[in-house]
Amino acid sequence: MNTVTDPQLLIARQRAVVAALRARLPAHCVLFNEEDTRPYECDGLPAYRQLPMVVALPEDEAQVVAILKTCRDLQVPIVPRGAGTGLSGGALPIVDGVVLSTAKLNKIVRIDAYSRTAVVQPGVRNLAISDAAGPLGLYYAPDPSSQIACSIGGNVAENSGGVHCLKYGLTVHNVLRVRMVTIDGDVVELGSEALDAPGLDLLAVFIGSEGMLGVVTEVTVKLVPKPQCARVIMASFDDVVKGGNAVANIIAAGIIPAGLEMMDKTSVRMVEPFVKAGYDIDAAAILLCESDGTTEEVEEEIGRMIAVLNHAGATAIAVSQSEAERLKFWSGRKNAFPAAGRISPDYYCMDGTIPRKHLAKVLLGIADMETRYGLRCANVFHAGDGNLHPLILFDANQEGEFHRAELFGAEILELCVEVGGTITGEHGVGIEKINSMCIQFSPEEREAFFGVKRAFDTAFLLNPDKAIPTLVRCAEYGKMHVKRGQLKFADLPRF
Incomplete structure (x- = not known):
């Protein structure tokens, strides 16, 4: 996909996109002035920022369909966004694209105490589901640390977990059905409110796909009884x-x-x-x-x-x-x-998963990295399932410290892979870990991922250049490997 970066061409493109979207949506649902779009320039990983060209705020499913069809026709990339609490840059805007926020799709459609399910729109907060189900003696089990703010649509995109995921599972284990819209504007239902669904298990493929396959408009989640x-x-x-x-x-x-x-x-x-x-x-x-x-x-x-x-x-x-x-x-x-803000101006939260038997080895490895990189690291993690969250502490005002924090984080992920783990557990890949995907997966495996992407989005308009690295990127990363001390994300905008 060719990105438009020339200022004059960007202005012309913005006008065309705004006009096309406002022809199908109310004017207040389309933002393009800088003071309105600035809040959408990053997610919970503020080290990487990009001002959106346009932000669309649909109020119902029909408007989501209209946005996707319009952007497809104009060949404009789209970045779906939930509450913006993600920590991997998955909602980082694209300079010549549209951010599609599902914040206004925030209705709890129904709660069924007999089937122990809740049907909600993607903008509903994680904790709001449990609050609504509480009087029935039920709650929604996945509980990320950001549960008071994060939305269920974002949880689906990242396959979020939480402190109780060891016993009750991640998002993928607690979602029965997703209603989504493809880049072509087709409304598709994946999964079922029944115990099983016919055909391929595309629901499991969709959950954790980081907005690259479609835009969620409705989710059916499992509820569990409150323990005595x-x-x-x-x-x-x-x-x-x-x-x-x-x-x-x-x-x-x-x-x-x-x-x-x-x-x-x-x-x-x-x-x-x-x-x-x-x-x-x-x-x-x-x-x-x-x-x-x-x-x-x-x-x-x-x-x-x-x-x-x-x-x-x-x-x-x-x-x-x-x-x-x-x-x-x-x-x-x-x-x-x-x-972390009490003891450090900035922190960089990592997310990797390892076999439990290697917890001690990895913690000792991180302690050694602290000395080598000259940075402190606070370790908090879901120990039961080996999901690490090292918080690398740094000061962005000190020249070179964020660069060292990036290198530190990349080496932690390499250690996770070395001991038989993975580069992410629940935060997703986004842009933060995209180079580390080159360490985790072979070229053949990465091409298989692209095959899934093409099956849903041939034009690569949905959250492009996230999560799956190209062969060219991996080749360049091989030359700029972390242990050679080169910049991890040289091609990303910095503000």
Whole structure:
């Protein structure tokens, strides 16, 4: 796809696109003045920014169809956008394209207590589903840290997880059906509200496709009953290796906690003054292990986990005695990202997944990288399923620090691949990890990904140049490999 960058041509293109969209949408649904489009220049990864040419805000499915058909006819690329909380640059605008925000598609269509499902539009916030289902004794299980703000459409695009994904699964395990619009303006339903759907399982292909295959207009999610009881163990360790081994030992004992999270000393010390969750600030690592179910089930599982933790070398163990205390224990983990701002001007949040047995090895590897790159790293992660979230702390005002943070992050992802893991767990690839895809996948595998993309979007207009690297990009990355100290994203705009 040839990108228009000449200022005069861009102005002419913008006028044509605005005129075409306003012929099919209300004027207030099409934004093009800089003061209106500036809020859409980035997602939750603000290091990469691009002012959108046009922002479209459809209010119903018919308007989504109109936008897609118009952009297809004009050969204008489209970047679908949810709440903008993503952390991989997946919603980064394209200089000569349209950002299609689903923020106004925010209705809860219905909640069915008998089938335990909710039908919602993509702009509905993750937590709003549980709030609406709460009076029926139900809730939506996937709970990303941004659940008070992130939208279900964005969760579908990124296959989001959360602290309870170990027991209850990621978005892909909790969505039954998606209604979406293709680049040609066709409305398609994937999956079914029944227990199974005929034909190919395209729903699983679509979830996690980062807006490259279609635009979501409606989602049917599973609801689960609120557990009768839930309690959290907070265990301290004087060594991160012991903490990492404890995680593997819990799973090896046949225990699947509702949540199993780990934080290192740096993250604990940045969070505790902010939240006052009662964390042990002298511990090298702490584990949060939650059990839920009936009172008897929880009591039995808590006892089994305490035995494993003690055997693994825990130096202190506390168990929540009330719902308020349980929520307080979790509040520190949920607020780890904003708490980073208390000790560093900027942070770069990574997202990789590794086999649980290698947690200790990877944590030690990250500690070595801290020394080599001269940057601190706070580690918070979904330890139960090996999903790491290292927060690399830096100061963008200091020349070269963000560059070092990028190199640091890329090396962490390479280490994840080296130990048999992957470069992402729940944040997606976007533009942040697109070069790391060259390390993870072979040319043949990447071409297969492009084959799926072409099947849905022959013209490559939906979120182009994201998630799947071209052969040319990978060839260039081979020459500019992170260990050679070259810039990771030399071709991206910087503001």
